[in-house]
Amino acid sequence: MRPPMHSRSPLAPAAFPALPEIAGVTRRVARARYKEWDRCDLSYVELAPGTTVAGVFTRNVCCSSEVELGREQVQGGSARALVVNAGNSNAFTGYRGREAVEAIMAQVAEHLGCSAREVFVSSTGVIGVPLPSDKARAGVEAALTAEPCSWEALAETIGTTDTFAKGAASSAVVGDRTVQVAGVVKGSGMIAPDMATMLGYIFTDAAVAPALLQDMLARATGATFNSITVDSDTSTSDTVLLFATGKANNPELQSWDDAGADALYAAIHAVARELAHLVVRDGEGASKFIEVQVTGAVSDDSARRVALAIANSPLVKTAIAGEDANWGRVVMAVGKAGEPADRDRLAIRFGDHWVAKDGLPVDGYDEAPVAAHLKGQDIRVGADLGLGEGRATVWTCDLTHGYISINADYRS
């Protein structure tokens, strides 16, 4: 039984942004009816010949066939199509799940006259049920000949329990060309017995060699998609793919030293960051968007682990839900991270207001401005460890009754 539709997250932006067309990218959607619902649930994106591809995937070792295949396909470096199934994750379905993915790849490859390994497939939804091949076949068939659709329709169709469609764009000057970058993502909605899969797709018309494209995506992911957490759980299907059609006709970027590589990376990073933030803003039950910044750690990696310990702490997250300036819980989270820290050098702030320094509450601590900051929707928590130059920022949301309602109150 599906729960009632959840209302739009209070942290959602007012509207879906205007995204630019990306030459060489054609979007279509169709109804495969993977669930008993009347909505498009199969997305198809056709990519111009010559499109290069990069991908990052979940580290969950119990990953889906889609993830296993995707990892292999990315090695080839070229892509002609993307198919996304919503409503069935095809995870934990053994060889039958893999066959279902391979059937979709073959069907699209035949239509396009390309190699099956150039057809990327993602699935999200219920686990343990092999993707029904008949529904997939009919859905793909319908999608191949459907009218092209908007970015927003694509963003809606890849979604499952998301409460709003998520997209972002940026641009960069590469040589004498302006190249576009646009992306969509589905986020952290997760209804029993579905998985909290994050699927993100970024498209650019820049021409980029696959190795550099992979490097750009991997680098951009660290400080964006890999720096968000809703509940510390990691889906078996998480996937981010980056496609470059080359239709902007810039001289193909081969290395970081090429003119425009840094600019393109900055645009990709900006899109990835915005998409990652949107996922957090649709976190289950979220009422506050939280930025956790750790400075003064012995290294950036150490800072990141401390920041994630804070961001994943149920006690920190519930305190912020309660608008409680409970810096003791932040101290606790720093201490449990297992990273170098010295209680007597530690400083904690909410917003720009330091509440503790050198292991003690600050002299004349005034809770009023801190309380005012915590009443807002965008909360910033800072911890300075006072040990070195390492720093990291991660994003999360608070932990509320809404999370419990979504994940416990409805049964499969």
Next chain:
Amino acid sequence: MRPPMHSRSPLAPAAFPALPEIAGVTRRVARARYKEWDRCDLSYVELAPGTTVAGVFTRNVCCSSEVELGREQVQGGSARALVVNAGNSNAFTGYRGREAVEAIMAQVAEHLGCSAREVFVSSTGVIGVPLPSDKARAGVEAALTAEPCSWEALAETIGTTDTFAKGAASSAVVGDRTVQVAGVVKGSGMIAPDMATMLGYIFTDAAVAPALLQDMLARATGATFNSITVDSDTSTSDTVLLFATGKANNPELQSWDDAGADALYAAIHAVARELAHLVVRDGEGASKFIEVQVTGAVSDDSARRVALAIANSPLVKTAIAGEDANWGRVVMAVGKAGEPADRDRLAIRFGDHWVAKDGLPVDGYDEAPVAAHLKGQDIRVGADLGLGEGRATVWTCDLTHGYISINADYRS
């Protein structure tokens, strides 16, 4: 502001157990009035000369002065008294916090005519406020001359937001003597801005050399206090102390080879395990007691990390709160643990009912008996990784609206 008293956990035992007297252990309690409350909040346990001591402490690097001092004191191996302050954790209070503890140690040492390092102090409650020395001094003064009290009164007095008093006992034959083991613990109640401190104290009249006693406690802790989790957060003050008065007059146990050492260890382990379970049964908002057993891992350590990943997963905990046989979330938690696992060898059970084997739902899966098991209060989740002989069991509770209410709805 204190929240309204929480009602007794539905997982609490019917009554406080009958605990035996331990020769050489005298309990007294008093009112230090660390908070605005009318209850005893200072516990004092006097220990006979010759008592040996062992201790394990939080790994949180932002620990309290009590923990710092306790770690040093345990090296000495002897104890004459224990003081427990409830209502103020004295954590994150710098040198003033340390001075407050040293003042208590000196006061009791003067009274008993012993070394200050034989006086062990623990504190639990609000952080960031140095323990008020005047209240501590008057409280200790009152406790030193108070009438001896029951085990239950001690268990109540060390508690803060616990909803029931927690104690356990066992006995063992050592040589020709029967020795007693009794213990009390305070658990995972935690109200803003307090910390979720777990304090446990176990007493025996056996005579045990300090090195062996420490070895026994460390070994017993692994599969008991270190195998429970309520919300993955680690207090800055967690402490378990084990005192052996020697009043049973058995020949002092020096090594594991001595007759009766194994029996005494078994009794200590049984008490530690029961106390650990009681902490989980008083987990904030808990409505179900959950045992997670992992088998078939490459090692016991690996099994324990996988079991903790399952037990700490908010998605697994909310599914069980919702009585939802959501084995996909267990698969996800196994996969995210970062330990060796093979999706296609994995088997999952609830109670004694296997729901998935070899990476697939079992043939003819019948949800009825699984659903019946999940409606109970004592839930068992099993995961067999199919890789080796490693096994581990951990205990946790479910994640409910009660947890959110306790930790978010009331403000400091």
